[in-house]
Amino acid sequence: MDYFTTLTAENHSIPLSDGNRIPIIGLGTYGDPRTTQKGTAKQSVKLAIDAGYRHFDGALVYFNEHEVGQAIREKIADGTVRREDIFYCGKLWNTFHPPELVRPALERTLKTLQLDYVDLYIIEFPAAFKPGDEFYPKDKHGKYIYHETDLCATWEALEACKDAGLTKSLGVSNFNRRQLELILNKTGLKHRPVSNQVECHPYFTQPRLLEFCRQNDIVIVGYSPLGTSRDASWVNLKCPPMLEDEVLISIGRKYNKNTAQVALRFNAQRGVVVIPKSFSPQRIRDNFQIFDFSLTDEEMKAIEGLNKNIRFVELLMWSDHPEYPFHDEY
Template identity: 55%
Template sequence: MAYSSHFTFLMNDGNRIPIIGFGTYAPEYVPTSLSEGATELAIEVGYRHIDNAHMYGNEKEVGRAIQKKIADGTVKREELFYTGKLWSTFHLPELVEPNLRQSLDNLQLEYMDLLLIHWPVSFKPGNDLVPMDESGRPQFDTSMDLCAVWEAMEKCKDIGLVKSIGLSNFNRRQVEKILNKPGLKHKPVCNQVECHPYLNQSKLLSFCKSHDILLTAYSVLGSHRHKTWVDQNLPLLLEDPTLSEIGKKYNKSPANIAIRYQIQRGVLPICKSYNPERIKENFQIFDFELTAEDMESIDGMDRNLRYVRIPLFSEHPEYPFHDEY
């Protein structure tokens, strides 16, 4: 199936989402001030889905970029799709709506198109992203009920602060817990997880599709740039010869092939870059189509290799990566 830059996926609540997103997380060596220019350029290039989060610390910068592009006529608000994420220190149900309203204020937006629970891991409320005790250990809240958090998200949808709600970094068991919640009013529309040819998430993808839940992929090009929390000895995805050889057939970069692969399997890729040329290059995936043989070759690259493990979270009982998928 040919996909154009205007193509969208239909989510289970009837809302539509652009099939490629621009990720705005800034690695530790990138000043958050650069988020504004990068987001402006992404919108000019053609991205209509902006993926952000409270944890990224750059909502004001991203919001200013969105407002500039609306003001100069590049795009209308209703043509943009904004995704935000609820951080783990706001899992008390009574904190969900105030945090969402604060994010909207930072962004200068009246509503979000999509809000995700960023991680199933809960921390004790506080001003720090990861509150620590005196011994330097994370202050987890192991009593938090994710279903109660979901109910608070449902209320935000019902009053119009957000149009759709979903999950991020949830494994199958955790997604099922939400789906099986007594009195469930709104199903999760998506689950955003690490996904790339070295970790193709085929089992989780199959499960999500069976429940009409869209799988959204981050780190679609690998994640080596995050030197503080990614093992630098792991192989570089974009240097894999399979992607290079397929790219030569279409005069495309390995990154283009990795992104196109996700779209053709019904996965929504989030592409993050602060390099202007790469921002443009990553969007050049609508003028070619991978063959069934290409897709099979890329499927064969799977190593179950996870770049983003966040060992700091691993002692929490809801750490999602203890399960197979």
């Protein structure tokens, strides 16, 4: 794991199995569209680029891809970065799983971003919803309307997008081992998934999934690497706020770092890509300051020992979908 201790603020990309590279830290751009002021995402992305970030994690269903794209284009135009310096991850939403809808969905993202390609395009969630104009289709009783999922057929449509140059790499998100194996063992597989974006932090360290992904050359991208917002509509609040953990606090004191920086460094040092979301200028800058210290083996073990195997992001509203991923052990 020594390789991960040599990453720097200027050079912190790690290899993907398809020959491309992914920066080990990125900025998550999700903000509740009902409460986030217009322009916030754009300002945050521009500030992040100035602070050294090169990796941005977005999605069509965040309703702010136009702002993220604008920020990236403005920072290219003013000479701060080139397009090839930036790594953008977009996501295929649950209503676009039928193969004939995959490319139009990616093209919609590209049009919104006003970019020619994305660096990584991933299946956001393994469960398909009824296709149509509604991102969250519900029947008259308020129940989600699902659609039959054929992950292999969806994957083939993604492979065609890569072949057409619309995305450099392909991956998945929230897939369990069985769902990953479906793709990996698919007859005629052309492009393997290079990444699996899942919840991953000191309270949910994902040891078995991490090991399985390592064996298959799949990089884990950890979302909610700092725990999560305390939004009761989708977050499990039974778990105490992770950033108040005594172990993280005491390790932080030693290095003059805050608990968020310790939690991010922990994952980065395990080769897990982290995408902390923040729209606070100070926190965006602070979260990036993880390249000027490294944790000892004992400290890494102590943080691994914090694992409570508790998900903050359970997405229970979809737990009756046949492809809901979190019923399996990993």
